[in-house]
Amino acid sequence: xxxxxxxxxxxxxxxxxxxxxxxxxxxxxxxxxxxxxxxxxxxxxxxxxxxxxxxxxxxxxxxxxxxxxxxxxxxxxxxxxxxxxxxxxxxxxxxxxxxxxxxxxxxxxxxxxxxxxxxxxxxxxxxxxxxxxxxxxxxxxxxxxxxxxxxxxxxxxxxxxxxxxxxxxxxxxxxxxxxxxxxxxxxxxxxxxxxxxxxxxxxxxxxxxxxxxxxxxxxxxxxxxxxxxxxxxxxxxxxxxxxxxxxxxxxxxxxxxxxxxxxxxxxxxxxxxxxxxxxxxxxxxxxxxxxxxxxxxxxxxxxxxxxxxxxxxxxxxxxxxxxxxxxxxxxxxxxxxxxxxxxxxxxxxxxxxxxxxxxxxxxxxxxxxxxx
Amino acid sequence: xxxxxxxxxxxxxxxxxxxxxxxxxxxxxxxxxxxxxxxxxxxxxxxxxxxxxxxxxxxxxxxxxxxxxxxxxxxxxxxxxxxxxxxxxxxxxxxxxxxxxxxxxxxxxxxxxxxxxxxxxxxxxxxxxxxxxxxxxxxxxxxxxxxxxxxxxxxxxxxxxxxxxxxxxxxxxxxxxxxxxxxxxxxxxxxxxxxxxxxxxxxxxxxxxxxxxxxxxxxxxxxxxxxxxxxxxxxxxxxxxxxxxxxx
Numbered sequence: 315x316x317x318x319x320x321x322x323x324x325x326x327x328x329x330x331x332x333x334x335x336x337x338x339x340x341x342x343x344x345x346x347x348x349x350x351x352x353x354x355x356x357x358x359x360x361x362x363x364x365x366x367x368x369x370x371x372x373x374x375x376x377x378x379x380x381x382x383x384x385x386x387x388x389x390x391x392x393x394x395x396x397x398x399x400x401x402x403x404x405x406x407x408x409x410x411x412x413x414x415x416x417x418x419x420x421x422x423x424x425x426x427x428x429x430x431x432x433x434x435x436x437x438x439x440x441x442x443x444x445x446x447x448x449x450x451x452x453x454x455x456x457x458x459x460x461x462x463x464x465x466x467x468x469x470x471x472x473x474x475x476x477x478x479x480x481x482x483x484x485x486x487x488x489x490x491x492x493x494x495x496x497x498x499x500x501x502x503x504x505x506x507x508x509x510x511x512x513x514x515x516x517x518x519x520x521x522x523x524x525x526x527x528x529x530x531x532x533x534x535x536x537x538x539x540x541x542x543x544x545x546x547x548x549x550x551x552x553x554x555x556x557x558x559x560x561x562x563x564x565x566x567x568x569x570x571x572x573x574x575x576x577x578x579x580x581x582x583x584x585x586x587x588x589x590x591x592x593x594x595x596x597x598x599x600x601x602x603x604x605x606x607x608x609x610x611x612x613x614x615x616x617x618x619x620x621x622x623x624x625x626x627x628x629x630x631x632x633x634x635x636x637x638x639x640x641x642x643x644x645x646x647x648x649x650x651x652x653x654x655x656x657x658x659x660x661x662x663x664x665x666x667x668x669x670x671x672x673x674x675x676x677x678x679x680x681x682x683x684x685x686x
Numbered sequence: 687x688x689x690x691x692x693x694x695x696x697x698x699x700x701x702x703x704x705x706x707x708x709x710x711x712x713x714x715x716x717x718x719x720x721x722x723x724x725x726x727x728x729x730x731x732x733x734x735x736x737x738x739x740x741x742x743x744x745x746x747x748x749x750x751x752x753x754x755x756x757x758x759x760x761x762x763x764x765x766x767x768x769x770x771x772x773x774x775x776x777x778x779x780x781x782x783x784x785x786x787x788x789x790x791x792x793x794x795x796x797x798x799x800x801x802x803x804x805x806x807x808x809x810x811x812x813x814x815x816x817x818x819x820x821x822x823x824x825x826x827x828x829x830x831x832x833x834x835x836x837x838x839x840x841x842x843x844x845x846x847x848x849x850x851x852x853x854x855x856x857x858x859x860x861x862x863x864x865x866x867x868x869x870x871x872x873x874x875x876x877x878x879x880x881x882x883x884x885x886x887x888x889x890x891x892x893x894x895x896x897x898x899x900x901x902x903x904x905x906x907x908x909x910x911x912x913x914x915x916x917x918x919x920x921x922x923x924x925x926x927x928x929x930x931x932x933x934x
Contacts, residue, residue: 320791324780331779522773529739529769530792531761 321540511590569654588674725895827858
């Protein structure tokens with residue numbers, strides 16, 4: 315135990331003496347939490363609309379003003395030929411063309427029927443899908459209004475309409491920040507855990523001190539604990555900073571107890587620290603360790619359900635997420651913060667992440683050799 | 687000679703795949719002697735030393751260090767030896783005192799021992815003013831002297847030095863060897879590799895490794911006599927020229 319004391323003392327001294335680490339630890343949560351939830355969300359706004367109006371009627375103008383008034387679209391181009399509209403798309407000045415045919419108003423009023431044409435620039439798939447959907451909804455709304463205005467009541471409602479209203483549980487205003495903040499906390503804790511640990515150990519390999527350590531009677535588990543404990547503490551510190559920022563900048567207050575978050579994070583950190591440790595045993599220098607952890611973290615985070623829903627991934631990818639600790643942490647953070655889940659609700663996730671932590675650390679200890 | 691034996695190797699061998707880095711070397715090192723372990727680059731010196739320190743498992747042969755077996759009792763060996771590697775191995779981002787404290791601490795020394803001996807050591811090294819400076823800020827010669835002091839701080843019976851004076855100026859090298867003599871006078875066995883042949887003259891006995899084998903082992907005086915050489919430099923050149931292995 316005395317050996318461990320000396321190891322920890324040395325490790326903390328080195329960490330606090332390195333201004334870069336301290337800066338990273340404090341600035342990373344600050345920047346990620348202040349910028350990402352405000353900027354990187356799923357809402358699509360500022361869709362650039364090019365209107366090709368062959369009708370120039372009251373109705374066509376009403377429709378256009380309704381579309382632009384929605385806030386999702388900005389009218390960038392108004393012309394009366396499809397070629398001109400398409401030109402704007404090709405020059406990347408428009409995302410969407412709405413073509414209003416000649417006699418749009420006339421046919422609509424007379425025949426209670428009209429056709430609109432919509433062309434979408436689908437290079438950005440998400441923008442195309444959502445933009446199209448928004449526009450369709452707005453046009454339907456418009457259609458409804460027009461019918462109300464023109465068609466007298468007895469003749470109205472030839473077909474039954476089902477109107478759907480919904481309420482969003484756990485995130486009533488569909489606030490994307492509420493959704494993103496817990497996820498970003500996960501990314502933060504994960505980066506601190508895996509990157510810093512693997513880089514730290516590999517650095518000792520690079521400068522040769524690990525060889526010196528290996529000729530001392532230090533036990534393997536002492537050395538490994540001496541590395542794990544400081545970074546575990548740092549991970550918890552970063553998590554705490556992140557939670558405080560979430561509380562004061564976004565008013566994200568966990569619905570359930572903080573204890574649940576900390577218990578799960580404590581175990582989760584062991585898993586990512588184990589991963590960092592494992593990577594360090596397989597790499598010889600800091601560049602290798604950096605590239606390898608970057609690659610693995612990229613896959614883990616992108617497949618972790620933070621940016622895209624796991625349920626909509628193909629079956630094989632869903633299977634992969636079963637061994638992805640990031641996916642469990644994202645899920646648990648959202649459950650606890652948004653839904654107010656308690657320790658007993660997250661038992662299955664806790665069990666799996668504990669198992670992952672055991673496997674990764676066990677593997678790392680086995681592959682860390684004091685002698686070759 | 688009836689001197690007690692500190693290190694004994696018999697047919698010690700290390701192979702990496704097809705390559706035999708150390709090819710069945712046998713030798714004895716007596717307690718309290720300064721044993722020079724010479725050889726050209728790539729002759730296998732460092733590999734042999736790493737096996738003796740318990741850092742590398744031998745492929746064949748036997749060896750004992752301080753009476754402990756290099757296969758089975760590496761932990762006991764590690765308690766009995768000090769080691770200074772080719773690479774500088776103190777922590778540059780810790781101070782002189784912190785480095786001493788760390789290495790002494792992991793050898794299980796008490797706080798009182800560490801405190802007392804640190805003060806003594808810094809005085810000896812004329813580094814009292816540098817005790818709280820980061821090791822990074824010291825000149826190379828000082829660092830090497832400090833590294834040697836740290837390697838024997840826990841009072842081991844044997845110390846292994848792998849090219850300890852590489853890149854150090856002649857004055858500091860001389861001071862360094864004075865420290866080695868002092869350690870030997872206290873009964874510490876010194877096992878040292880070097881490329882400087884003037885340093886080889888300082889050793890009680892030297893062995894010269896060529897292509898993984900020990901080609902000569904005797905006192906510097908005897909080696910010069912038997913090979914009819916005027917200096918150790920000439921001895922080394924006569925033997926090392928036979929090498930067929932390329933330097934690494």
